Amino acid sequence: MSDVTIKDIAEATGVSYATVSRTLNNRSGVNAATREKILQAAKDLGYRPNIHARSLKTNQTFTLALIVPDISNPFFSDIALAVNKTAYQYGYNTILCSTNWDPEIEKAQLKLIQDQRVDGIIFKPADRSPDLYLDLNIPTVMISNLVANGLSFIEVDNFKGGKDTAQHLIQCGYKKFSFIGGAKESRSNSDRLEGYRKTLEKHGYQLSEEKIRFGPFTIESGYQIIKSLMGTNDPPDCAFCGNDLIALGVFQYLVETGISVPEKFGLVGFDDVYFASLPQIQMTTVAQPRSQMGSMAVNTLIKRIENGSSSFVEHILLEPKLIIRKSTRNYS
Structure with a gap:
């Protein structure tokens, strides 16, 4: 099969060669409906632009x-x-x-x-x-x-995400708060923590430094950090996690050790990736x-x-x- 040309797309869509050219070169002067029709025809016909020539x-x-x-x-x-x-x-x-x-x-x-x-x-x-x-x-x-x-x-407004999480956990009746974050270098991670911490303080709760932990944005990191936190003399009864992967690691540890979620431990993630809504998990999270x-x-x-x-x-x-x-x- 020969290479598809702009002329082929023009014939398939019933528009001029110039209109096809303007669309494929992302130029103005083509209405949205015509542009969409041309792009779809180009995709259906298997058109590939000559990048070198362009x-x-x-x-x-x-x-x-x-x-x-x-x-x-x-x-x-x-x-x-x-x-x-x-x-x-x-x-x-x-x-x-x-x-x-x-x-x-x-x-x-x-x-x-x-x-x-x-x-x-x-x-x-x-x-x-x-x-x-x-x-x-x-x-x-x-x-x-x-x-x-x-x-x-x-x-996204990461500060607001942390704020909303803190208000929700307080309304749920949790008392011992923790934050399990990702890399300290992450600006989004820091903003989530700041919104969370300031909102807790506003409502009379403290987030102690001992209950703020950082690590990679991974399942394994969440698992190991919550294991460490639950082994302390004053373990938390809830956690706000830097992302859903960390939260999944926390969830895995809680299930393995028989700690009831959400009755004994509340868990909130961040991102709302695909697995958060699975029936076996049903994780509360902040969607982006x-x-x-x-x-x-x-x-x-x-x-x-x-x-x-x-x-x-x-x-x-x-x-x-x-x-x-x-x-x-x-x-x-």
Whole structure:
């Protein structure tokens, strides 16, 4: 089968060659319905753009980079799927990098990406120091409210997520609070803790330093940390976890040791990834709109690329949503 051309798409959709060309090159002047019809026809026919020819003509690579801390985490996997899908609709390819929450690996990945001459970068930083990102010189959107050198960002209100969690656990009647977080370097992790701690203090409760623990954003870390906490002289009766993976490790330990959830121990995660709603788990968690974040990051980045000016900046803070399930008491 010969390669599909723009002419083939024009014949299949009944529109002009110029209209197809404007759509596939992400140019203005095409209404939304026609654009969608052309993109769908291109996908159905198996059209693949000649990236080399487009690059020579526009001095672009039509490639975006997505850098995340851990692609094995379902939260970042969902973002990556949305980024890849949306980028494809704009006619861009995507390079995916994973840093394992290591700032040194992140620096190396950023250098590699710059050498590849990508048109833009979307990334979740492993380090919360803005100074590390001052010299990127590439249109960039952060999935973090880390403001550096006028960079755009998309993030949920992590402070509010921590605040809502604290209020919920208090209403459920829990008294001995703990926080089991991920990497200390994570800005989102710190914001969740701050919202949680300040809200507890506002209502007359203390979150002691002994009950604040950090580790990797993993199931194993959650398991080991709650095991340590429950072995102390004053164990907690609830935990707010930095993400759902950590919470799943906590849940596993509680089930294994026969500690009743939610009667004896309340558990709240963060992200609302796919397993949180499984019948065997039914975890209370703070939901993030992962797919929306990925799509919006691409939309913002494309605007920055097309604008051609570093003065174009968007700061988007999305609302988290507390999803109450069966790992916390029913207080209604």
